[in-house]
Amino acid sequence: MQTRAELHVSAHRTRLCRTRLHRNRLVRDGPGRGTRAGNFRRKRSRVTVRAHGSRIDRWARVVIVEIEETNGVAVLTIDNPPVNMGDTAMRTALAEALDKVAAQSGLVGVVLASAGTHFYAGSDISEFDRPMQAPQLPDVIARIENLGVPVVAALTGLALGGGLELALGCDLRIGDPTTIVGFPEVTLGILPGAGGTVRTARLVGVPSAIDLVGSARRVKADEALSLGLLDEVVPADVLLARAVERAATLGAKNRLVDRPAPVSDETAVEAARAAVSKRARPNVLAAVDVVCTGASLEGREALRRERALFDELRVTDEAANLRYLFFAKRRAAKAVRSRTPAPQISAIGVAGAGTMGAALAGAFAARGYEVIVFDSNRAALDRVADRSGITPTDSIADLGRADLIVDAVFEDMDVKKSLLREVEPHLDDTAVxxxxTSYLDLNEMASVLTVPGRFAGLHFFNPPDRNPLVEIIRTSTTDERTLAVLSAVVTRLGKTPIPAGIGDGFVANRVYADYRMQAEFLVEDGASPAEVDAALIELGFAIGPFAVADMSGLDIAWARRKRLADTRDPRQRYVDIADRLCEAGRLGKKTGAGWYDYPDGAKRGVVDPRVDAITEKARADAGVTARPVTGDEIRDRVLASMVCAAAGLVEAGVAQRASDIDVALTEGFAFPARLGGPVRALAQRDRAEVVSALEAAYRSCPVSFAIAEPAAAGEIPDTIEKILEAVR
Known part of the structure; x- marks a missing residue:
């Protein structure tokens, strides 16, 4: 009798066998075409490795590398579902297959192919948290290079990171039109460590290698061919046949590691360096250096140095934190998927042609959607009229052609309710x-709809055409079909989604509000806005909270504070410096003055003595005596305040996981990703430091940060301990 795990494996193997026959069948259509049916001599064997499940798939898995000989060419077909991820089991199976092939006589060539959609989608980065197991990828590639016959890589789908490095270890690379290659390693705090920097520079030259390694961008088949990463691109149905043909006729090895790098123009090299180096993390700069220095070294020495730096970077805190965020984003995306199939969405209507609406319309149009923008303001419509793929209209009835309607009108409940009442009668029954909205109650909005199940929140962040974060907010009536539509749209937009529940500010804005509130407490206590911004830039932020507020406009937060004024606890500390700035007409960069002054439209603000005067008057009225505030205190109080907010959101169920909050803050508000997010960052501090930071936040306002009260007695609150433990 089979165990449950064995049944799972058996089912996988049945399905994969069909996939293999479908994708890798060779058909003899005429002279020069290979075949797996007909007169060609075939020998088939199989290398099978059983492995324990990864953190994504807990069942036992079987990794297969099938070896089939056709007229002197051994085809090694890699079968590690679902995406041919490079893990220990796969490397072991491939190494054993290569050893088996090396012992065969009479071979003239070898082909590496895939049984599935992807050649090799990348490495299992969860293995990087543990000591690397043999055989490591450089050992597998060495086996390829040491074979006495040429090896051709038949690429399909993704060949990323280790997958591209494996292909570069072959003597020739042929892809089909679905092929996408690239080196994502620098986004994970490391660099290509299996010859990626070395062989790429020798194949396409140093400037192109700097771009590919340093940018982490994905390159489609046509560009890969023009760069020289691929030697040919052929239709998918003849990919394997062509690879076998080339392997049979190459004759000689073509090891990239033995080549000298092409001579590069120094101006082009420096230009490539400069393009990558803008605000790049240290590991990215190190990767660029390795590309440049490796090109001038003997190949094996360049490989050794590359691997040594890879091993060094892999165990850094930064790399561990970036891996944490990688998996956190995957969990968040999975949480917003629906089991209900998503219908086809081709037209999107945007109600409101203001700054947000116009930017959203552009983002949708850029992804191939037909976009209809409604606004009663003709001047606003004129600003979007000349954009390709966007149809402006002042008739709300025209939104009836859309499959999805996005409310981007003014942030006022009555305005939004009025829009929903007016637009619904024009829509098809299937429209979503x-x-x-950034803060308003979506359940209250849904109450005016005849079909509330078709309604949800889809909260984008400024600027929506560039900011990757999106909150998908389910109301009490949202149905599964609506969720399926939103998940599909967000995926097509290339955004990073997190699930959020109903609550003021939902997830990201709620945490950011406490971050901003603590920053204002610090100013009232004695720090200047510039000192707070500088302290947080030192932590790793690209820009401080007061400069951000000026960019966004102080009137947005002012409107929220006024809306919540009647419900505010009178015991709660309230800093009115920002209100006084707004009352003085200082609404931020758009008015030329906010927390900073912007003379003559300056991009960066300058310190303005008038803000100092307003601040001093506010302190005096509040009975606060200014004192020196250190950078460490600023950073500790801000970080602890964000974690207090995070704990409250998880406890209330507005956020599903603490890791979702780390994703939200790093993706949407530029919290330094190298720290893993605010919750992860505090979780990595020692206990005494955590207690001290939480106590400082609590004492800044015992009402706002009541959740941290146990810290005043030297204890970490259970609710906070729970989320800290969840992200360690």
């Missing part, structure tokens, strides 16, 4: 409606 979403609101981009």
């Amino acid at each position: 409606i979403v609101s981009n």
Whole structure:
């Protein structure tokens, strides 16, 4: 009798066998075409490795590398579902297959192919948290290079990271039109460590290698061919036949590691360096250096140095934190998927042609959607009229052609309710409606709809055409079909989604509000806005909270504070410096003055003595005596305040996981990703430091940060301990 795990494996193997026959069947259509049916001599064997499940798939798995000989060419077909991820089991199976092939006589060539959609989608980065197991990828590639016959890589789908490095270890690379290659390693705090920097520079030259390694961008088949990463691109149905043909006729080895790098123009090299170096993390700069220095070294020495730096970077805190965020994003994306199939969405209507609406319309149009923008303001419509793929209209009835309607009108409940009442009668029964509200109660909005199940929140962040974060907010009535639509749209937009529940500010803005509130407490206590911004830039932020507030406009937060004024606890500390700035007409960069002054439209603000005067008057009225505030205190109080907010959101169920909050803050608000997010960052501090930071936040306002009260007695609150433990 089979165990449950064995049944799972058996089912996988049945399905994969069909996939293999479908994708890798060779058909003899005429002279020069290979075949797996007909007169060609075939020998088939199989290398099978059983492995324990990864953190994604807990069942036992079987990794297969099938070896089939056709007229002197051994085809090694890699079968590690679902995406041919490079893990220990796969490397072991491939190494054993290569050893088996090396012992065969009479071979003239070898082909590496895939049984599935992807050649080799990348490495299992969860293995990087543990000591690397043999055989490591450089050992597998060495086996390829040491074979006495040429090896051709038949690429399909993704060949990323280790997958591209494996292909570069072959003597020739042929892809089909679905092929996508690239080196994502620098986004994970490391660099290509299996010859990626060395062989790429020798194949396409140093400037192109700097770009590929340093940018981490994905390159489609046509560009890969023009760069020289691929030697040919052929239709998918003849990919394997062509690879076998080339392997049979190459004759000689073509090891990239033995080549000298092409001579590069120094100006082009420096230009490539400069393009990558803008605000790049240290590991990215190190990767660029390895590309440049490796090109001038003997190949094996360059490989050794590359691997040594890879091993060094792999165990850094930064790399561990970036891996944590990688998996956190995957969990968040999975949480917003629906089991209900998503219908086809081709037209999107945007209600509101203001700054947010116009930017959203552009983002949708850029992804191939037909976009209809409604606004009663003709001047606003004129600003989007000349954009390709966007149809402006002042008739709300025209939104009836859309499959999805996005509310991007003014942030006012009555305005939004009025829009929903007016637009719904024009829509098909299957149309979905979403609101981009930042703070308002979506359940209350849904109450005016005849079909509330079609309604949800889809909260984008400024600027929506560039900011990757999106919150998908389910109301009490949102149905599964609506969720399926939103998940599909967000995926097509290339955004990073997190699930969020109903609550003021939902997830990201709620945490950011406490971050901003603590920053204002610090100013009232004695720090200047510039000192707070500088302290947080030192932590790793690209820009401080007061400069951000000026960019966004101080009137947005001011409107929220006024809306919540009647419900504010009178015992709660309230800093009114920002209110006084707004009352003085200082609404931020758009008015030329906010927390900073912007003379003559300056991009960066300058310290303005008038803000100092307003601040001093506010302190005096509040009875606060200014004192020196250190950078460490600023950073500790801000970080602890964000974690207090995070704990409250998880406890209330507005956020599903602490890791979702780390994703939200790093993706949407530029919290330094190298720290893993605010919760992860505090979780990595020692206990005494955590207690001290939480106590400082609590004492800044015992009402706002009541959740941290146990810290005043030297204890970490259970609710906070729970989320800290969840992200360690």
